[in-house]
Amino acid sequence: MRRLIFDRLIKWKDKDISYPILLSGSRQVGKTFIVKEFAQKFYLHNHIYINFFEEIELKDNLQNITSPQAIIEIIERYYRTHLSDDCLIIFDEIQEIPSLKTALKLFVDNNFKYKIICTGSYLSNTLNKKDESFPVGKVEFWDMYPMNFKEFLLANKKDEYIDIIQYAVDNVVPLNKNDHNMLMTLLKEYLYTGGMPEVVQAYINGASEFEISEIKRKIYKGYKMDITKFIDGNVNKRKCLSIYESLNQFHAKKHNRFILSKLDNNARYLNFENAIMNILLSRIVYKVNNVKRLTAPLYQVDDPALFKLYFNDCGLLTYTFAFEKDDIENKNNKYANQRGSLAENFVISEFYNNLTDYNPHFFTFTEEKLNEELNKKKSTKAPEEEKKSNKSYEMDVLLEDTEGYIVPIEIKSGTDFTTKTLDKLMGNKNVSYGVIMSANNLKIIPEKKIIEIPLYFAGFIDLRNNRFRLLEDKKKYFK
DSSP states (O other): OOOTHHHHHHHHHTSSSOOOEEEEOOTTSSHHHHHHHHHHHHOTTSEEEEETTTOHHHHHHHTTOOOHHHHHHHHHHHHTOOOOTTOEEEEESGGGOHHHHHHHHHHHHTTOOOEEEEEETTHHHHHTOTTOOOOTTSSEEEEOOSOOHHHHHHHTTOHHHHHHHHHHHHHTOOOOHHHHHHHHHHHHHHHHHOSOHHHHHHHHTTOOHHHHHHHHHHHHHHHHHHHHHHSOSHHHHHHHHHHHHHHHHHHTSSSOOBOGGGTOTTOOHHHHHHHHHHHHHTTSEEEEEEESSSOSSGGGGEEEEEEEEEESOHHHHHHHTTOOHHHHHOOOGGGHHHHHHHHHHHHHHHHHHHOTTOOOEEEEEEHHHHHHHHHOSOOOOOHHHHHHHTOEEEEEEEEEOTTSOEEEEEEOSSSSOOOHHHHHHTTOTTBOOEEEEESSOOEEEGGGTEEEEEGGGTTTOOTTTSGGGTGGGHHHHOO
């Protein structure tokens, strides 16, 4: 199956000076497959692949060795081969040899011509340890994620829909009805399967829902086992496991904020901060923080203790919900919260997958808080009005555009809904325009300065940089 990172590897290959790559990502996202495929295509008879989970003796021989020449000699003796100066070397599961990460810088400093790719699961956890040095500046740090929706379309030989979506995005026009309906059908399939390559391949091969569920169960269970293996400290392991195992409980609620006191009545953010950092570094979840005020830059009003956590793959969320495929489309109110969270999880994972520096936030507020922020003074409302104005609202996503304005995004799983929360933010001087992401086709609402776009646009448009071209032609969109 084609992965978009493959094109990036080709560009890296063609550079005059290619720094070693540290390719990080959670298990089962396809790291090993893609680097092997790359080696087969471009270095068929001129590469060596080393998996340090399998080559125990070689791993022991290389421990604490940082000299590039010594490393090459040990590998050549072990395999009884000669490595040409321009060969590709793949170190898989490099986290098993901490000293090898330090040696990568020396390969560059000593002008060795080898092309080197290192992969590892929980690699970011090992790099984050204070007692381990790593070669900043002489190594390219790449992240790999589960297959995004664009890659899902490629895998299912639906390439033409990629061009159709991109044309609609670039020209700010709705798709024709048939194309939109087909893309929503494909999106629902993706929401069920998720983007784990093994699951997607099984789906393409015609696997049953039970067989797909079993693969997802294996991956979910594997992630929990990895937490106990790669994360240090028994207390820390238990905290990480309790966080991961409880994600679906919070996503089954209307407001899916992660509340630590639900895990432990005495839990505080400071007590769980290290566990949260470790589980984030593992790349199996994404964290989105609340902001205290509707002002830019968002990072300055960031509130890390009030947050949401999302699965790195929406297919794992549907597994923990015990969803069947029909449950994603079923309009039964029993699953309304779950479907809403699933749509959110999809959008957030598409943001992280396509642009890792997206840094989305969410915003919890009351009308009173919003009015005080605008007027810079306390309310003088009567008690009855005060109580009414203290109703809590939550904006699903806030982004900050390149001009310092805020783009609020309300995410809906269906086609029939209200946008009370988004409406309350429109007109704020810090807001450029509003976005609704839903199951509907593209639609402009000029009187509100709001655009509604299909959920499947999430991975095709950077809402920060071009502001969807809405403000570049106010006459056309916002009269």
